[in-house]
Amino acid sequence: MQNKNKKFLPFLYLLPTAILLIVFLIVPILYTFYLSFFDWNLIAPTKEFVGMRNYLEVFTDPVNQKVILNTLIYIVFLVVLNFLFPYFISLIVKFFISKMQGAYKVLFFIPSLFSLVVGAMVFTWILNPVSGPLAYVLKNVGISMPNWSNSGILAITVICFITNWKVFGYNFILLLTGLGSIPKNIIDAAKVDGIPKWRLIWNVILPMNQGIAIYVLILTIVQGLQYVFTPINVITTGGPYYGSSNMIYQTYLNAFVLYKTGTSSALAIVTFVIFLILLFIEIRFVERKAKNYA
């Protein structure tokens, strides 16, 4: 009896989580996969089977190609702004500034408390190229502000900066906490050996902080692409001519604005696979590297 219970109990404990995962994650993913082979407007009683047409459209349609390219640009920008930049600042705060560490933490974290919709609206106002405060300041110095919402790459840059405003503090605190948990005796030993600070950081600190760094990097890509959705939706709605759209916004646009469920599902599945591959490469690559240090 006791033994039977022991076998049965772990499954019982897992059941609530498993049910939640199955209902809200596995089933929707499978259903999305199923829908990606149909042409359906979300409500009509009949779905038309179209085979691989939706997938072909994802890769051959020039708009989708543009959107995939934009997604890659977003990833590069997000990694630089939301991962490398806070990492750099957290290293400076930890190892080069000894005072007011707590104050920096609070200051940088404040924007994380605000909603992105609020952030997007405030930045739309500040960065209005004709009538925003920044445009007025620049005008007084004799510089005219470029109309960024008419250029895809500038719009992407602005949108990435808005998400940077939101997530910088959070990522900064995570990385700083990681740096703080490195055993002090190792750092002291390195200092006793007279190793220069940059070598200490490169050869000791960075490898030892890899766990947190990988986590933040993955978060930056996967969550970042979802975070940019809000400013895209509020400011540019993907424009100019899909110049600032990414795969997640495009999935939303196809599903809930145009009711092209098939195309949207195919895009969602492709995005899902890309995310899986990215995470796989990232973890494998970094884990292997981590083992080398071990």
Added chain:
Amino acid sequence: MKNSKLKKILLMLGIMAMAVVFAGCGKKTSASTVKHITYWHVNAQTQGGAAVDDLVKKFNDTHKNIKVTAKYNPDMYKGLMQNLQSAQASGKVPDITQVGWAYDNYFASNFKYMTPTDAAKKFDGNNKFIDGNFTKRTLSFAKDSKGKLVGLPYSLSTPVLFINKDILSKYNIKEDSLSTWEGIKEASKKIHDQSGKYGLYIQEPGDTWAQQGIMLSHGADIQKGGKAAFASDNGVGAYKYYQEMVTSKLALHTPWAQGMDSFVKGDVAMAFTTIAQASHIKKSASFNASAIAAPHFEGHKTVVPVGGSMLAITAQDSEQQKAAWEFEKWMYKADAAVTWSKGTGYLPPTKVALESSAFKDYVKENPMLDPAVKTLDNAVPWTSFPKKGLQAEQAMIDARDKILSGSDVKSTLGAAQDKINAEQK
């Protein structure tokens, strides 16, 4: 011992779960005396939501047998349509639904509804209510591509040209020269040359409503016989004008919120946008703002697509439909329609409300509404293509964005037209 405790806990949990499940399936039991109906609308508190709540409360106070619950749906007509889809899937649809014109055909061909004509016939025994309140033109806005009346027009809007009178008088520009698009170009050039400011902003939201107005006022058709026809010489001419205005920096090309912000701050002299912006402009502009009727091109007359929404009966049960029809009729009473109009900035749809002294007084206090009311006589239904209408609208938005980024007007409009027509077979 441990085992029995675990069993007890599991049993309790099970009972609680069942209770939750059954509570969700509960049926209303008070239906025999009071009819409960739900009304779905899109008016946030800042966009007339308070007026809607007020009207519903008044209705409930005066009607003992019907209780209306108003439900606000965020993200305008798009958001409401998304919620309606989920409602249809779960089988719990609202009884009255506010539907935007752009969703006319999509709604008609995918949802179950009762036409106002049927409702009037079944519950009133005659068509007096519809004929007595709405003009033929107003009713035409709410018809689907097969000519069937889907709902009753509820809110109407037309585009108008808002002007910054201070800038115009500073550069000696007369208002009556702005009745044509050619006159607006000349004025914009004068303003731009002397001040560096933009002359004009044309609204660029997620639809081409305003742009359709410019094409229509150049004698173009948006659709003809159910097929897209906007890539005609007249359509191309209108867009060439718009493109030229943008490339020569006479007109500002920017998303809607920024464009309106620039207008109310006095950096743009004129804004071609919906009359629903009047109260925002009145509140925010620090200059002398006014509105004039939508312009036309020389040799053509002003024609604009109507904006706004209709009310459709989505109730399925006959008794519910009757209650919904009762509520709908009450909402169209002149004082209710005027209250709603004041709250939202839209124009009332009925003849009685438009001619009521309450509305006339309101227009006197808000003269910006006057040109919009007058333009209603030149309004046509907002183009809604019979098949894949939402994708057709997106094709037109894409064409607009491409043209304003410098693409060739004729080939871009032609490609958009072909894309839409390929779906209309």
